[in-house]
């Protein structure tokens with residue numbers, strides 16, 4: 335969610351009066367898991383379709399205003415109910431010619447322009463997953479959602495060469511381009527750039543794309559659940575939110591695995607690619623750090639992945655300031671405590687092999703850097 339700050343910094347600076355530059359995080363994220371407060375900035379409302387977030391100067395609060403350019407120029411809306419032309423695994427289509435690893439196998443998708451189709455193959459499952467996690471797509475009433483939906487208002491595909499948002503559209507909007515992988519709180523949309531999705535898929539396979547989509551959907555849930563906005567002038571405030579979003583990725587990956595879309599059992603090739611990528615990402619410690627360390631990101635992924643049933647319930651403990659992503663009327667609600675999970679619905683088989691199996695020293699593993707959840 336790095337770019338969200340760029341989008342909201344201008345208005346945020348008004349609220350904060352510019353007097354806190356260099357302030358330190360007085361309640362830094364826990365070093366082991368990267369848990370902590372959701373942020374010291376204000377909450378940003380999740381505006382309904384046709385509106386976006388702006389600052390009410392008279393009250394110094396963020397409010398929803400009518401959107402004059404509802405469709406981001408150049409971006410293409412992704413369908414969440416399209417029929418996928420590929421049956422089963424979206425990655426490996428043929429044999430491994432060198433016999434030295436599944437990542438050598440020909441890919442099902444072979445060109446960046448096919449990434450729209452790839453995304454539209456995954457999005458229906460992502461919507462199904464979120465519906466299952468919460469029982470519906472309607473936010474719990476105590477969140478007082480203005481949009482009325484747990485899903486982003488749109489999933490937008492940004493074709494190669496397209497750039498938009500920011501000053502070219504309106505100051506309050508997030509900048510998007512073909513490398514975007516971000517949820518934008520000011521307009522409620524997820525932007526997925528063709529070149530970045532292609533790089534992720536080509537280097538690490540489809541599991542990386544599953545991870546990216548669900549990470550950004552996690553940021554959407556955080557906003558709808560009234561998480562506080564990280565103050566851009568306070569170092570490290572985004573880390574708990576980012577680790578929680580990685581936890582959402584683990585929850586979606588195990589859901590997809592249970593449904594047979596991800597190979598975690600036969601050859602495990604999807605997970606091998608993803609694990610190797612997880613070992614290679616993570617922010618460097620310091621004031622500029624916004625995401626978790628490698629160690630924290632791997633832990634976060636497995637918190638969601640190893641959850642017996644509803645993974646995102648188990649992600650709730652990442653916030654320690656009373657913000658909860660679990661409905662208050664859920665028996666699982668226990669902020670800051672180990673959640674109690676409920677039984678799986680009959681449509682989702684109870685997994686038998688979801689032990690944490692972080693592989694060490696993968697022979698023949700890919701060497702490029704994964705970008706699970708850059709945004």
Ligand SMILES: [Zn+2]
Nearest residue numbers: 335576579709
């Ligand atoms: Zn993020």
